[in-house]
Amino acid sequence: MNRLxxxxxxxxAHRLVETLLSRGFDGHVTVFGEEPLxxxxxxxxxxxxQGVTLEELEYPELPGVVTRLSSRVTGIDRAAKVxxxxxxxxxxxxxxxxxxxxAPFVPPVPGASGxxxxxTIDDLERIRQAASGAARGVVVGGGLLGLEAADALRGLGLDxxxxxxxxxxxxRQVDEGGGSVLKGHISNLGLSVHAGVSLASIEPDRxxxxxxxxxxxxxxxxxxxxxxxxxLARDCGLEVGARGGIVVDEGMRTADPSIYAVGECAxxxxxxxxxxxxxxxxAEVAVDRMLGGSAAFHGADxxxxxxxxxxxxxxxGAMEGALDVTYMDPVGGVYKKLFISDDARTLLGGxxxxxxxxxxTLKPFVGKPLPASPSDxxxxxxxxxxxxxxxxxxxxxNNVTAGAVREAICDGVCDVPGLKACTRAGTTCGSCVPMxxxxxxxxxxxxxxxxxxxxxxxxxxxxxxxxxxxxxxxxELIAMCGRGRGCDICKPAVASILASLHxxxxxxxxxxxxxxxxxxxxxxxxxxGTYSVVPRVPGGEITPEKLIVVGEVAxxxxxxxxxxxxxxxxxxxxxxxxxxxxxxxxxxxxxESGHAYGKALRTVKSCVGSTWCRYGVQDSVGLAIALELxxxxxxSPHKLKSAVSGCARECAEARSxxxxxxxxxxxxNLYVGGNxxxxxxxxxxxxxxxxxxxxIRIIDRFLMFYIRxxxxxxxxxxxxxxxxxxxxxxxxxxxxDSLGICASLEExxxxxxxxxxxxxxxxxxxxxxxxxxxSFVNAPGVPDPSIVFETExxxxxxxxxxxxxxxxxx
Amino acid sequence: xxxxxxxxxxxxxxxxxxxxxxxRGACALVEGHQVALFRTFDGDVHxxxxxxxxxxxxxxxxxxxxxRGEEPTVASPMHKQVFSLVTGxxxxxxxxxxxxxxxxxxxxxxxxxx
Numbered sequence: 001m002n003r004l005x006x007x008x009x010x011x012x013a014h015r016l017v018e019t020l021l022s023r024g025f026d027g028h029v030t031v032f033g034e035e036p037l038x039x040x041x042x043x044x045x046x047x048x049x050q051g052v053t054l055e056e057l058e059y060p061e062l063p064g065v066v067t068r069l070s071s072r073v074t075g076i077d078r079a080a081k082v083x084x085x086x087x088x089x090x091x092x093x094x095x096x097x098x099x100x101x102x103a104p105f106v107p108p109v110p111g112a113s114g115x116x117x118x119x120t121i122d123d124l125e126r127i128r129q130a131a132s133g134a135a136r137g138v139v140v141g142g143g144l145l146g147l148e149a150a151d152a153l154r155g156l157g158l159d160x161x162x163x164x165x166x167x168x169x170x171x172r173q174v175d176e177g178g179g180s181v182l183k184g185h186i187s188n189l190g191l192s193v194h195a196g197v198s199l200a201s202i203e204p205d206r207x208x209x210x211x212x213x214x215x216x217x218x219x220x221x222x223x224x225x226x227x228x229x230x231x232l233a234r235d236c237g238l239e240v241g242a243r244g245g246i247v248v249d250e251g252m253r254t255a256d257p258s259i260y261a262v263g264e265c266a267x268x269x270x271x272x273x274x275x276x277x278x279x280x281x282x283a284e285v286a287v288d289r290m291l292g293g294s295a296a297f298h299g300a301d302x303x304x305x306x307x308x309x310x311x312x313x314x315x316x317g318a319m320e321g322a323l324d325v326t327y328m329d330p331v332g333g334v335y336k337k338l339f340i341s342d343d344a345r346t347l348l349g350g351x352x353x354x355x356x357x358x359x360x361t362l363k364p365f366v367g368k369p370l371p372a373s374p375s376d377x378x379x380x381x382x383x384x385x386x387x388x389x390x391x392x393x394x395x396x397x398n399n400v401t402a403g404a405v406r407e408a409i410c411d412g413v414c415d416v417p418g419l420k421a422c423t424r425a426g427t428t429c430g431s432c433v434p435m436x437x438x439x440x441x442x443x444x445x446x447x448x449x450x451x452x453x454x455x456x457x458x459x460x461x462x463x464x465x466x467x468x469x470x471x472x473x474x475x476e477l478i479a480m481c482g483r484g485r486g487c488d489i490c491k492p493a494v495a496s497i498l499a500s501l502h503x504x505x506x507x508x509x510x511x512x513x514x515x516x517x518x519x520x521x522x523x524x525x526x527x528x529g530t531y532s533v534v535p536r537v538p539g540g541e542i543t544p545e546k547l548i549v550v551g552e553v554a555x556x557x558x559x560x561x562x563x564x565x566x567x568x569x570x571x572x573x574x575x576x577x578x579x580x581x582x583x584x585x586x587x588x589x590x591x592e593s594g595h596a597y598g599k600a601l602r603t604v605k606s607c608v609g610s611t612w613c614r615y616g617v618q619d620s621v622g623l624a625i626a627l628e629l630x631x632x633x634x635x636s637p638h639k640l641k642s643a644v645s646g647c648a649r650e651c652a653e654a655r656s657x658x659x660x661x662x663x664x665x666x667x668x669n670l671y672v673g674g675n676x677x678x679x680x681x682x683x684x685x686x687x688x689x690x691x692x693x694x695x696i697r698i699i700d701r702f703l704m705f706y707i708r709x710x711x712x713x714x715x716x717x718x719x720x721x722x723x724x725x726x727x728x729x730x731x732x733x734x735x736x737d738s739l740g741i742c743a744s745l746e747e748x749x750x751x752x753x754x755x756x757x758x759x760x761x762x763x764x765x766x767x768x769x770x771x772x773x774x775s776f777v778n779a780p781g782v783p784d785p786s787i788v789f790e791t792e793x794x795x796x797x798x799x800x801x802x803x804x805x806x807x808x809x810x
Numbered sequence: 811x812x813x814x815x816x817x818x819x820x821x822x823x824x825x826x827x828x829x830x831x832x833x834r835g836a837c838a839l840v841e842g843h844q845v846a847l848f849r850t851f852d853g854d855v856h857x858x859x860x861x862x863x864x865x866x867x868x869x870x871x872x873x874x875x876x877x878r879g880e881e882p883t884v885a886s887p888m889h890k891q892v893f894s895l896v897t898g899x900x901x902x903x904x905x906x907x908x909x910x911x912x913x914x915x916x917x918x919x920x921x922x923x924x
Contacts, residue, residue: 453878453879454876454877484876484877484878484879485833485850485851485875485876485877485882486874486876486877487874487876487877487878487883487885487892488873488874488876488885488890488892490876491874491876492874510832510833512831512834513831513832513833513834513875514874515874516874516887517869517872517873517887520834520872521872525869525872525887525888527865527867527888528867529867529868529869772831772836775837775839776837776838776839776844777824777825777829777830777836777837777838777847778824778825778838778839778840779838779839782839784844784868786844786868787868800866800867801866801867
């Protein structure tokens with residue numbers, strides 16, 4: 001086989017070609033896509049309406065593959081082994097893969113031609129257009145896809161109604177009891193649920209139901225199931241199922257040995273699979289067969305844990321059993337049910353609504369003896385203490401068993417990131433991460449949270465101790481809950497906590513002794529023991545007069561100058577005794593500390609924004625300056641960087657920042673947890689289209705929650721990833737106030753803003769602090785004679801003492 | 811060997827004891843040597859060479875003072891290697907050490923012995 005043709009370019013087709021390439025296939029691959037776009041993540045479709053861009057949804061490009069977009073295949077000539085397209089193109093093949101997917105099922109209802117479906121980016125754009133100016137929308141279908149579509153309509157501001165033929169929502173995942181609890185959640189969100197009815201007709205601006213009810217709505221979306229796109233196979237004489245689907249064997253091959261079918265268009269073992277996990281497995285099986293292997297698809301675990309409209313819904317194993325045990329709390333909106341064998345010994349399956357915790361803890365026990373009494377498992381949460389059998393599957397995304405995880409732990413892996421790297425468990429959906437932690441703990445791996453040898457507490461615990469007990473000095477804290485006299489790890493960490501909470505000068509009293517050299521001299525140490533100086537330039541906006549002052553200071557003190565990545569100017573080569581003189585000139589000219597030396601807010605970069613740019617939609621410079629002035633001087637577990645872009649072109653690179661803001665027509669999108677540097681990470685969208693005051697309130701909470709709970713030197717990127725529940729949890733805490741701490745976080749930030757003073761101005765006004773800025777305590781006027789410079793490209797450059805002359809280490 | 815054969819120790823006064831902050835270092839220029847002085851929590855004064863042997867920069871006086879076990883220490887501000895203030899030994903790499911100097915306090919003045 002050297003010419004492979006793939007018809008269809010969705011996620012399954014992408015996975016198939018990607019797998020083929022990764023296994024070293026060197027033949028010619030051509031992919032035909034009907035849509036004008038390359039493959040994108042349909043599972044995340046709703047997020048597109050919430051501001052996620054197309055580029056983020058798109059799958060990575062496949063190197064060396066010919067992709068023909070907007071190109072619909074209309075015929076297959078099996079005898080000649082050629083496919084032909086609508087526009088007359090003919091492509092010969094040795095092997096053909098049909099990955100044509102499915103089409104939304106539209107029931108034969110009068111007026112249905114005016115309704116929308118919910119599958120492609122194009123569909124979303126049409127719905128978005130129709131929704132502007134509409135007040136009410138109807139989604140037909142109350143299953144997984146229907147609720148996704150309902151979430152989308154709600155996000156577009158429509159009063160949303162859901163019509164479901166079955167007597168309750170999500171009939172494939174939950175039973176009647178679960179359905180009623182789910183309905184309660186959804187009604188509380190302001191959506192209307194009409195269950196047990198169908199559509200009679202769709203008329204202009206209204207929908208008539210089978211029970212005679214009428215909904216005045218102008219937008220109708222069908223999301224009531226799928227039908228396989230099997231027409232090409234049917235037309236060329238391949239067998240299709242009675243209810244659709246291209247018939248294939250367990251190797252995903254049709255009766256024609258040159259033709260395979262994978263994904264939602266394939267009928268395997270009498271089933272069509274619509275979930276992405278099984279479809280990917282099918283693609284991998286087909287590739288293995290093409291390359292001579294014997295992989296087989298024997299059905300798939302259809303267990304699912306979902307979060308729809310903010311409600312957790314999960315189902316695993318069987319949905320019936322001889323015995324069942326139910327926990328139902330209609331007040332708290334929680335429903336949990338376990339199905340058990342008739343001898344009451346074996347777990348068969350379960351359903352959860354409102355709290356999916358049993359999914360994680362109990363799914364590995366399906367088909368195995370019950371690990372505890374059902375009531376204990378459902379009521380007391382003692383499931384956390386379960387011992388998993390070695391063959392229990394912990395990570396279903398990557399098929400990793402408890403035994404494999406234990407083996408990795410025996411081989412010396414001692415933390416969750418290590419397990420992820422070694423076993424791939426927890427790297428896809430992340431729902432098994434709590435399980436990985438338990439396995440570590442049960443294997444006797446003690447996840448030490450001790451900051452250092454002087455404190456057994458983590459930074460977050462020390463923060464709480466300082467906050468709750470009103471501790472104001474390091475000596476007090478170490479006497480209370482530590483030992484010894486501290487070190488270069490705990491002293492700066494405690495200094496940072498005290499600064500975050502009390503905001504006094506970092507060089508006041510005992511605190512001066514806690515600071516790293518950078519904070520101690522309020523400048524950045526460089527390799528020859530000199531320091532660099534960075535005045536704050538909020539938002540990167542600077543007047544010509546101030547630029548001239550910076551130039552004059554650099555010239556007069558002989559400093560090396562360089563523009564930083566944060567839109568300001570760094571002046572290098574200052575000796576400690578020069579720092580106060582340099583800052584006197586800068587402060588007099590209206591500059592203040594840029595905190596380049598601190599674990600604190602650095603800069604808020606900006607693009608030029610709507611003031612000058614013909615594409616800008618908001619004043620990004622104005623917002624960047626306001627944010628930089630609000631958060632300047634805020635001490636945190638690590639440095640904080642930010643940026644504001646005035647439109648979706650993102651010239652300020654905000655998504656590489658700890659918190660980045662991108663303007664929209666309606667307001668601002670806030671992204672958090674981004675990073676450049678060693679391990680780049682795009683920031684995640686936290687909220688979209690918010691007005692400025694709400695934006696600032698959420699950033700206040702975000703920063704203070706980070707400061708309270710992060711580890712020492714943990715950037716926001718690692719912090720967001722470390723949160724149990726990740727971004728959803730973060731959003732629930734700082735947007736929905738699930739812990740009830742938002743007022744306290746905001747108050748803490750207000751206190752910071754109100755008590756900020758420029759620490760360089762305060763230093764040059766205090767003779768006591770100034771007296772420390774000397775090279776030699778016994779010769780205050782003498783510069784350090786070991787600091788020597790030479791010239792390179794018209795500026796100074798340090799001359800270093802060669803290490804071999806030091807007579808010590810390599 | 812008798813005591814008389816050793817060069818006579820010279821004590822050089824460098825600064826007032828109160829000029830040293832508790833648990834913080836300062837550098838003195840003593841007869842051309844850069845000497846890092848530290849006043850520890852218990853009031854003792856220690857002196858070691860200011861030159862960081864790992865980087866060749868005269869910076870040890872600007873490190874963070876602390877303890878490892880019972881040993882008073884300073885961490886280089888460059889790459890955080892920890893040195894004993896008593897022996898000058900690098901506790902993270904025992905093959906490396908820095909010179910130490912005797913100190914005493916006379917009439918409120920810190921003196922360094924050469």
